[in-house]
Amino acid sequence: MRRWRTRAFAASISMLATSAFAADIPPKDVAFGDDGVTESLTGKPGDPAHGAEVFKSRKLGNCLACHANEEMAGELFHGTVGPALDGVADRYDEGYLRAIVVNAKEIFTDETVMPGFYSLNVGQHVAEQFQGKTILSAQDVEDVVAYLETLKE
Numbered sequence: 001m002r003r004w005r006t007r008a009f010a011a012s013i014s015m016l017a018t019s020a021f022a023a024d025i026p027p028k029d030v031a032f033g034d035d036g037v038t039e040s041l042t043g044k045p046g047d048p049a050h051g052a053e054v055f056k057s058r059k060l061g062n063c064l065a066c067h068a069n070e071e072m073a074g075e076l077f078h079g080t081v082g083p084a085l086d087g088v089a090d091r092y093d094e095g096y097l098r099a100i101v102v103n104a105k106e107i108f109t110d111e112t113v114m115p116g117f118y119s120l121n122v123g124q125h126v127a128e129q130f131q132g133k134t135i136l137s138a139q140d141v142e143d144v145v146a147y148l149e150t151l152k153e
């Protein structure tokens with residue numbers, strides 16, 4: 001019993017150490033390839049349930065401000081600036097979805113109105129408090145991508 005406990009303790013310590021050392025990919029180092037951004041920003045799987053929260057939260061993704069999404073029909077307002085995201089996982093692979101969320105300018109054009117959620121290139125007149133920061137954290141991006149992956153028709 002005692003021995004087992006010690007081992008379990010040692011295992012939890014080493015897990016802590018890993019999470020403390022495994023750094024997120026910084027925004028400037030995200031690699032865009034032909035298949036988008038294929039490498040996870042955090043190395044940890046995304047949580048689709050939290051991704052759905054980020055998606056609808058006005059303070060976080062606020063994706064609904066521009067995109068309709070049938071699955072969230074209960075939410076009050078669905079924008080129409082961007083395409084509806086129903087079935088988006090059938091249209092794009094994970095790497096491409098991640099690339100769109102990280103920095104839509106890399107995928108569409110510089111003129112796209114979709115914000116780069118994990119980019120420091122957010123525009124010219126950025127209030128000081130937002131300089132050097134991304135809209136979403138690396139894990140929020142992974143969570144949103146995991147949520148988008150569930151949108152199949």
Ligand code: HEC
Nearest residue numbers: 061062063065066081082083088100108112113114115144
């Ligand atoms: C200010 C408006 C705006 C916001 C906010 C926004 N988008 Fe977009 N999005 C667009 C537009 C517009 C396009 C279409 C590409 C273009 O014309 O620039 C697009 C395209 C997309 C696409 C590709 C859809 C397709 O079928 O081609 C995905 C996926 C996407 N957005 C996801 C998101 C997610 C996830 C969020 C929230 C984290 C988000 N968008 C927030 C405007 C927005």
